[in-house]
Amino acid sequence: MITIRPIPAFNDNYIWHLQQNGEHWVVDPGDAAPVMRALQGERLSGILLTHHHFDHTGGVPALTRTFDCPVYGPATIEGVTHPLSDGADVNLMGNPCTVMAVPGHTLDHIAVLMEDGRERYLFCGDTLFAGGCGRLFEGTPGQMHQSLARLAALPPHTRVYCTHEYTLANLAFALAVEPDNQQLVERQRAAAALRERDEPTLPSTIALERTTNPFLRTDQPSVRARAHQQGAPDTADAVEIFATLRQWKDVF
Numbered sequence: 001m002i003t004i005r006p007i008p009a010f011n012d013n014y015i016w017h018l019q020q021n022g023e024h025w026v027v028d029p030g031d032a033a034p035v036m037r038a039l040q041g042e043r044l045s046g047i048l049l050t051h052h053h054f055d056h057t058g059g060v061p062a063l064t065r066t067f068d069c070p071v072y073g074p075a076t077i078e079g080v081t082h083p084l085s086d087g088a089d090v091n092l093m094g095n096p097c098t099v100m101a102v103p104g105h106t107l108d109h110i111a112v113l114m115e116d117g118r119e120r121y122l123f124c125g126d127t128l129f130a131g132g133c134g135r136l137f138e139g140t141p142g143q144m145h146q147s148l149a150r151l152a153a154l155p156p157h158t159r160v161y162c163t164h165e166y167t168l169a170n171l172a173f174a175l176a177v178e179p180d181n182q183q184l185v186e187r188q189r190a191a192a193a194l195r196e197r198d199e200p201t202l203p204s205t206i207a208l209e210r211t212t213n214p215f216l217r218t219d220q221p222s223v224r225a226r227a228h229q230q231g232a233p234d235t236a237d238a239v240e241i242f243a244t245l246r247q248w249k250d251v252f
């Protein structure tokens with residue numbers, strides 16, 4: 001059974017620390033120092049990267065100098081020893097994993113779905129957030145919408161390990177989109193209580209995102225209606241609704 005713990009880094013990043021059968025892996029180590037502290041003298045067995053941004057990769061040189069461990073991730077990133085592309089099947093820590101290309105936040109962004117028995121763990125970087133999604137730095141709204149649709153189609157019980165604690169800000173926006181969504185109101189209350197105790201709001205689940213994340217709900221009449229109020233044309237398709245929401249969130 002795998003253990004997954006967050007290592008807080010910078011202001012609001014989480015580096016995910018995976019432990020199983022004596023192996024230690026980290027996902028998106030933007031900084032080496034907190035990883036070294038979390039390892040408590042144990043050896044790092046491997047690194048998984050989701051995209052090229054520095055707050056996800058900055059710790060790689062120091063960690064690989066110390067541990068000489070493999071680095072799995074997009075081929076665009078310097079230091080990657082095992083390039084991953086869409087559809088690749090890899091085995092990490094004895095667990096079968098499927099790689100999905102999810103362009104939008106960056107063009108090289110990947111997500112990795114790990115299976116451990118009946119459990120499913122999704123490492124999705126800055127693509128799908130709890131209650132929100134990443135900014136479009138490199139990709140188009142169409143690409144991001146398609147990437148999110150692929151993630152939304154994963155099994156509902158899949159646990160979602162995104163890499164920032166943005167949940168409260170995302171849910172505040174989600175409530176502006178869907179003030180009458182009762183599951184969203186309850187989620188906001190639960191997340192606020194966790195943050196008051198300084199606890200992470202992650203992981204989320206695909207089921208929870210489907211019911212409360214407006215960026216996965218562009219087909220809902222309530223979400224479409226709000227997007228129209230924000231300037232989406234009457235004839236807008238799902239991508240245009242998504243683009244309108246994303247632009248609104250950028251200035252929210």
Ligand SMILES: [Zn+2]
Pocket residue numbers: 051053105126
């Ligand atoms: Zn990023």
